[in-house]
Amino acid sequence: MGLSVKLEMAMIKYSYTILYVEDVDKTMTFYSSAFGFQKKFITPEADYGELSTGETTISFASHTLASSNLNSGYLKSNPKNRPFGIELGFVVEDVQKTLDIALRHGAILIEPVNQKPWGQEIAYISDINGFLIELCTPVSQE
Numbered sequence: 001m002g003l004s005v006k007l008e009m010a011m012i013k014y015s016y017t018i019l020y021v022e023d024v025d026k027t028m029t030f031y032s033s034a035f036g037f038q039k040k041f042i043t044p045e046a047d048y049g050e051l052s053t054g055e056t057t058i059s060f061a062s063h064t065l066a067s068s069n070l071n072s073g074y075l076k077s078n079p080k081n082r083p084f085g086i087e088l089g090f091v092v093e094d095v096q097k098t099l100d101i102a103l104r105h106g107a108i109l110i111e112p113v114n115q116k117p118w119g120q121e122i123a124y125i126s127d128i129n130g131f132l133i134e135l136c137t138p139v140s141q142e
Contacts, residue, residue: 017056017059019059020066021060021063022129027060028051030107030127034104034127035090037058040052047062047064079126079128080130083130084131087132088133095113095135095136095137096113099113099125099135102133108130109123109125111123120137121136122136
């Protein structure tokens with residue numbers, strides 16, 4: 001006879017991603033300039049901020065604030081190192097145009113525009129803190 005377990009879960013909604021950065025305001029300015037995201041909120045201390053990016057928010061916390069929350073520490077991103085094995089994905093109409101704008105505002109090219117066998121165009125950059133960003137066209141549903 002099998003054991004059955006009933007799981008009761010509250011509604012879960014993916015709401016935001018927080019990136020730990022050296023300079024919250026400078027990072028938010030980069031994302032605003034490179035991608036057109038609007039600044040939604042920043043604390044008076046400029047140690048935490050949020051961008052309006054659609055349904056899911058991109059947030060930034062200073063290393064000082066992050067360290068106060070994580071007693072065991074964490075790995076800091078660094079644009080001189082290879083990016084972490086995680087990416088922010090931005091669906092765009094024109095990958096090359098978006099790539100060019102981002103590069104002008106300080107992004108670092110990781111992989112140039114490439115067309116996938118299913119027709120999607122993809123390029124990879126890192127932001128000014130070393131976080132990996134995928135720029136891509138929508139996946140065709142045909």
